[in-house]
Amino acid sequence: MERDLSCEQSRAASEKDGDLVTDKENLHGRLLAATDWDQQWNVWFDRYSAGTPRFGIWIRSLGFPQSTRSLEIGAGSARDSRYLCSVFKNATAVDFSATAIDCLARCSTPSNFRAVCADAGNLPFPDREFDLSFARGFVGLFSTAEATSKIVEQARVTKSCMLVGLHNLHNLRLRDSFDEKRRNDSLYNVSFYSRSEGIGLVRSALAGGSREFRIDALKFGSPLFNRISRSTWMPDWMLRKSALADVWSPIRLAENLVIRVDFV
Ligand SMILES: C[S@@+](CC[C@H](N)C(=O)[O-])C[C@H]1O[C@@H](n2cnc3c(N)ncnc32)[C@H](O)[C@@H]1O
Secondary structure, rough: OOHHHHHHHHHHHHHOOOOOOOOOOOOOOOOOOHHHHHHHHHHHHHHHOOOHHHEEEHHHHOOOOOOOOOOOEOOOOHHHHHHOOOOEEEEEEEOOOHHHHHHHHHHOOOOEEEEEEOOOOOOOOOOOOEEEEEEEEHHHHHOOOHHHHHHHHHHHHHHEEEEEEEEEOOOOEEEEEEHOOOOOOOOOOOOOOOOHHHHHHHHHHHHHOOOOOEEEEEEEEEHHHHHOOOOOOOOOOHHHHHHHHHHHHHHHHHHHHEEEEEEE
């Protein structure tokens, strides 16, 4: 009941402010330790692995060159990186859950895929090691300060482009369904971000650095794109067309806002 009330209050405040704001600092009941995630992956790894790598398909639609070396942070099942191996020169997946990494070691994976057990706050890679880095369903686990330090570390190992996928606060239906589910399942206990909050978070994380960058918020996971992208293999021209479903869909229908940073 209390939770419902606070949601309503935050929505009322949001409407008044002309923007949507949620509390990013209440981490009570969140999955934060590697052992929390070990338990999750013991149960869910096979199911996640069998799911369509929608985010990987969407990344492919952005048209990065074949020579791309990609990094996924907080990869879990790494289904997206495993898919991207067939598109890019190589793909690296990082997670701090030893169970997730063990499960990946037992899967048959292409030779240009590697899984590394490491904390996202202290990645075992040199500066600018990867052309492209991405994280989805990851930054929303943390407080603003923690999220900021993870983004700074992601930027350190990224040469050209980084993508930060955040749950979309403009999608009120999705947020309400997470509010309902999080009562019984910590997996749904994540922060949602509005467009301006997401851009603000990443921009301020990078502001202390010396690199110049362009920043934008893209939409991912509209119902139409999800339907079309069920097939992992479609020609590039068809994929580019299907990705337009996300570009044209209203922001309230997107599952994620993906903050894209291009270093110049
Ligand atoms: C929601 S899951 C991501 C799922 C993944 N995108 C997939 O499709 O399978 C979040 C992941 O972040 C990982 N994680 C959380 N905190 C981390 C940290 N500090 N360093 C590295 N990985 C972390 C968890 O172990 C978990 O696998």
